[in-house]
Amino acid sequence: MKIERHDRSCNRRGFLRRLGALSGMAAGSLVLPALVRGRASPTAASAGTPASASKERSREPSVNSSHARECMFYKKHPEMEVECEICPRKCRVGDIERGYCGTRENRNGVYYSLAYALPCAIHVDPIEKKPLFHFHPGTNAFSLGTAGCNMDCKFCQNWEMSQARPEQTSNVHLPPKETVEKARQASCASVAFTYSEPGVVAYEYMLDTAIEGKKSGIKTVMISNGYINREPMLEAAKHLGAVKIDLKAFTEKYYAEICDATLKPVLDTLVLLKSSGVWCEIVYLVLPTLNDGDSEIVSASKWIAQELGPDVPLHFTRFYPIYKMTKLPQTPISALEKARKIAMNAGLHYVYIGNVPGHEGENTYCPSCKKAVVKRIGYSIVERKLSEGRCAYCKAKIAGVWG
Numbered sequence: 555m556k557i558e559r560h561d562r563s564c565n566r567r568g569f570l571r572r573l574g575a576l577s578g579m580a581a582g583s584l585v586l587p588a589l590v591r592g593r594a595s596p597t598a599a600s601a602g603t604p605a606s607a608s609k610e611r612s613r614e615p616s617v618n619s620s621h622a623r624e625c626m627f628y629k630k631h632p633e634m635e636v637e638c639e640i641c642p643r644k645c646r647v648g649d650i651e652r653g654y655c656g657t658r659e660n661r662n663g664v665y666y667s668l669a670y671a672l673p674c675a676i677h678v679d680p681i682e683k684k685p686l687f688h689f690h691p692g693t694n695a696f697s698l699g700t701a702g703c704n705m706d707c708k709f710c711q712n713w714e715m716s717q718a719r720p721e722q723t724s725n726v727h728l729p730p731k732e733t734v735e736k737a738r739q740a741s742c743a744s745v746a747f748t749y750s751e752p753g754v755v756a757y758e759y760m761l762d763t764a765i766e767g768k769k770s771g772i773k774t775v776m777i778s779n780g781y782i783n784r785e786p787m788l789e790a791a792k793h794l795g796a797v798k799i800d801l802k803a804f805t806e807k808y809y810a811e812i813c814d815a816t817l818k819p820v821l822d823t824l825v826l827l828k829s830s831g832v833w834c835e836i837v838y839l840v841l842p843t844l845n846d847g848d849s850e851i852v853s854a855s856k857w858i859a860q861e862l863g864p865d866v867p868l869h870f871t872r873f874y875p876i877y878k879m880t881k882l883p884q885t886p887i888s889a890l891e892k893a894r895k896i897a898m899n900a901g902l903h904y905v906y907i908g909n910v911p912g913h914e915g916e917n918t919y920c921p922s923c924k925k926a927v928v929k930r931i932g933y934s935i936v937e938r939k940l941s942e943g944r945c946a947y948c949k950a951k952i953a954g955v956w957g
């Protein structure tokens with residue numbers, strides 16, 4: 555997903571005009587790009603301890619937001635301190651301070667979500683771009699992102715929004731009801747919370763949108779790093795249509811050094827999603843020399859097969875140099891092919907290669923007769939041999955939500 559950046563000429567009136575024109579736009583259309591005001595250079599973002607609110611950012615005035623909404627899942631402590639319980643960082647935040655993600659602020663002992671209903675990027679994307687290959691294929695997702703993230707991955711392709719605070723991006727006010735209405739006008743089957751980490755750092759916005767969308771049959775999907783606590787994830791899973799989780803590697807070392815986070819909570823989220831029954835797909839971005847070792851891919855694949863079952867789609871995607879990782883080469887296609895083979899040998903039924911348009915690893919193959927039941931080129935479906943979720947050739951069931 556490529557987000558245009560630094561469209562400094564666009565003012566709020568311009569945003570709204572473009573948003574109003576949404577209903578005439580096709581998939582892939584840019585509705586509202588990520589608009590970023592005066593961000594620090596990428597090297598300014600610091601590493602910190604995952605359990606603290608230590609991501610250093612210059613203290614700036616609170617976002618002037620009359621839209622801020624009181625957070626869910628937090629505890630009040632003496633002397634107006636609060637403790638956020640949305641994600642494993644469990645930030646303890648003093649008065650007029652924010653948590654690590656920079657989007658939640660303590661005001662007189664009450665914790666507020668500042669990114670609520672304030673997306674800074676909106677696009678109409680094919681659902682395949684999320685990527686979700688087994689969830690209403692061929693439909694569009696009304697896709698939005700807000701400022702902020704609870705990780706700081708050195709390879710983030712959307713770092714200018716993920717590492718920003720809401721006052722550092724140019725936003726449009728789009729409450730849940732209007733979000734769903736815009737999605738409907740754009741003929742989207744779903745709303746995707748994506749690009750940065752809006753499903754976690756703007757959790758309440760996603761949850762309210764999911765609840766609103768259910769009234770009119772628009773499903774909400776969460777495109778996420780999975781770094782979220784059990785209770786909020788359980789609550790959201792009741793209302794979400796699908797979730798895509800980034801399994802960024804299979805070692806704590808990688809999570810600590812590359813993402814400023816930890817692996818265990820992500821695995822816990824995957825297990826929880828499996829038990830909740832919400833449709834889930836996994837992306838593993840393959841970084842040369844850092845998470846592409848055979849033993850790590852074997853361990854990850856076996857864990858998925860054993861803990862989640864063989865039907866969870868796994869996408870091995872190609873890395874391109876960006877952000878703090880410009881010296882690393884792009885992933886060789888041979889490394890992706892090797893990873894795919896390992897995962898299939900571990901028993902996984904649906905293993906894909908991503909970011910290599912035209913590769914046969916983009917297709918869905920029937921696990922029974924091995925024939926291609928969905929052929930893709932990039933995000934486009936070029937042939938579909940599926941009928942009511944079954945292989946057109948041998949009638950075997952293909953796991954997914956086909957609609």
Ligand code: SF4
Nearest residue numbers: 638641644645653655
């Ligand atoms: S959601 Fe943000 S404020 Fe809450 S614990 Fe996570 S990083 Fe901290």
